[in-house]
Amino acid sequence: MAGTNSELKMIAEGPVVILVNPQLGENIGMVARAMANFGLAELRLVDPRDGWPSDTARAAASKADHIIDGVKVFDRLEDAIADLNFVYATTARSRDGFKPVRGPSVAAATLRTRFIAGERTGILFGRERWGLNNEEVGLADEIVTFPVNPAFASLNIAQAVLLVSYEWMKSGMADETETAFQPVEQTPATKEDLFGLFGHLEEALDARGYFRPVDKKPRMIDNLRAVFTRRAMSMQEIRLLRGVISSLDRYTRKRPRGATDDQDV
Numbered sequence: 001m002a003g004t005n006s007e008l009k010m011i012a013e014g015p016v017v018i019l020v021n022p023q024l025g026e027n028i029g030m031v032a033r034a035m036a037n038f039g040l041a042e043l044r045l046v047d048p049r050d051g052w053p054s055d056t057a058r059a060a061a062s063k064a065d066h067i068i069d070g071v072k073v074f075d076r077l078e079d080a081i082a083d084l085n086f087v088y089a090t091t092a093r094s095r096d097g098f099k100p101v102r103g104p105s106v107a108a109a110t111l112r113t114r115f116i117a118g119e120r121t122g123i124l125f126g127r128e129r130w131g132l133n134n135e136e137v138g139l140a141d142e143i144v145t146f147p148v149n150p151a152f153a154s155l156n157i158a159q160a161v162l163l164v165s166y167e168w169m170k171s172g173m174a175d176e177t178e179t180a181f182q183p184v185e186q187t188p189a190t191k192e193d194l195f196g197l198f199g200h201l202e203e204a205l206d207a208r209g210y211f212r213p214v215d216k217k218p219r220m221i222d223n224l225r226a227v228f229t230r231r232a233m234s235m236q237e238i239r240l241l242r243g244v245i246s247s248l249d250r251y252t253r254k255r256p257r258g259a260t261d262d263q264d265v
Contacts, residue, residue, distance in 0.1 A: 010066065013039060013040075013041060013115070014039060014040045014041070014111070014115060014121075014168050015040065015088075015111050015115070015121040015122050015123050015168065016042045016043075016044055016084065016120070016121070016122040016123070017031065017035055017040060017042065017043050017044070017122070017123055017125065017161060017165075018044045018045075018046060018077070018080050018081065018087075018122050018123065018124050018125065019031065019043070019044070019045050019046065019048075019125050019157065020046045020047075020077055020124060020125065020126050020127065020132060020136055021046060021047050021048070021049060021126075021127050022045060022048050022049065022127070022128070022157065023048075023049045023050070023127060023128050023129070024049075024050070024056075024128065025050060025054035025055070025056030025057035025060065026056050026057070026060045027060075027128060027156070027157050027158055028043075028045065028048070028054060028057040028060070028071075029054075029056065029057035029058060029059060029060025029061040029062075029064075029068070030060050030061070030158035031043065031125075031157060031158050031161045032057070032060075032061040032064040032067040032068055032071075033060070033061050033062045033064045033158075034158050034161045034162035034165050035064065035067055035161060035165055036061075036064035036066070036067055037162070037165065038162075038165035038166050038168060038169035039165070039168070039169050039172075040165050040168060041066065041067060041070070042067075042070065042072075043067050043068075043070070043071050043072075044071070044072045044073075044074060044080045044122075045071060045072070045073045045074070046073075046074050046075070046076065046077050046080050047074070047075055047076075048073065052071065052073045053068075053071075077124075077136055077139060078139065081122055081124075081139065083120060084120045084121060084122045085114065085119040085120050085121065086110075086111075086114050086119055086120075086121045086122075086141050087121065087122045087123070087124060087139070087140045087141050088102070088107055088111070088121075088122070088123045088124065088140055088141070088142055088143065088144045089123075089124040089132055089136065089137040089139075089140035089142075089143050089144070090123060090124060090125050090126070090131075090132070090143075090144050090145070090146075090160055090164070091126070091131055091132060091137060091143055091145055092131065092145060092146065092148065092153040092154060092155060093131075093153065095134060095137055095143065097134075097137070097138065099137070099140070099141070099142055099143050100142045100143070101142070101143045101144075101145060102142055102143065102144050102145075103144070103145070103146075103147065104144060104146055104163055104164055104167040105167050105170075105171075107123075107142070107144040107164070107167070108164070108167035108168045108170065108171040109171050110142075111123075111168060111171070112168070112171040112172060123144070123164055124136065124137075124139075124140055125157055125160055125161060126157075128156070128157050144164065146160070146163055194228070194229070197228065198221075198224075198225055198228070201224070202221060202224070204248075205224075205244065205247060205248075208247050208248060209247065210243070210244065210247040223240055224240065224244075227240060
């Protein structure tokens with residue numbers, strides 16, 4: 001997809017994303033890109049394995065430079081969340097303890113409510129290979145988990161951030177069914193327009209010998225019209241259209257009286 005449009009307002013708000021001991025610069029960059037897609041802006045790293053800054057992270061961020069440029073690095077998780085009022089920890093597996101466990105939509109709504117109230121919030125994401133440990137989860141207020149296949153629950157870190165970021169963006173929409181753009185406005189055809197199409201097509205096919213045997217012509221016309229008065233097509237309808245194409249390829253239309261060699265017939 002295309003990059004950001006400089007003429008559009010860049011949304012940059014919401015909870016802080018904290019990556020604990022991330023391993024690959026590419027993954028950090030893809031996290032930044034996911035955040036930028038859905039309006040999150042502040043990324044913090046706790047003890048990144050390969051250090052910081054990272055050229056590979058910037059390349060993978062696909063022009064989400066405002067996030068890469070603003071990254072803050074911490075040695076300890078406690079320091080990375082010290083200024084926050086409320087923190088979620090993401091995990092794909094059951095944990096010991098008494099922390100509430102929320103789905104992503106509930107978590108996003110909670111974060112949105114606290115954001116509106118002026119609180120500073122954050123979301124913890126663990127290592128690519130094994131996530132957060134119990135001690136790190138214990139520093140959070142609540143747990144957020146995703147409705148994934150229980151037999152294959154592991155998510156790439158960028159995928160996990162994307163899911164949470166999407167829910168965050170959606171939680172701020174007045175209407176969750178709204179879209180970023182609308183289809184091109186078109187003028188609906190009248191039945192007269194449709195009948196004109198039928199007559200045009202049927203005359204052209206008749207001139208090329210498509211309707212054979214002749215006694216089946218009415219049924220063939222009924223089938224042909226049915227195809228063009230519905231949206232979803234079946235294989236039988238596809239075969240019908242292929243027959244139309246084959247007929248147009250095979251036969252030369254009869255020349256109108258008075259046509260010359262330069263006229264398209």
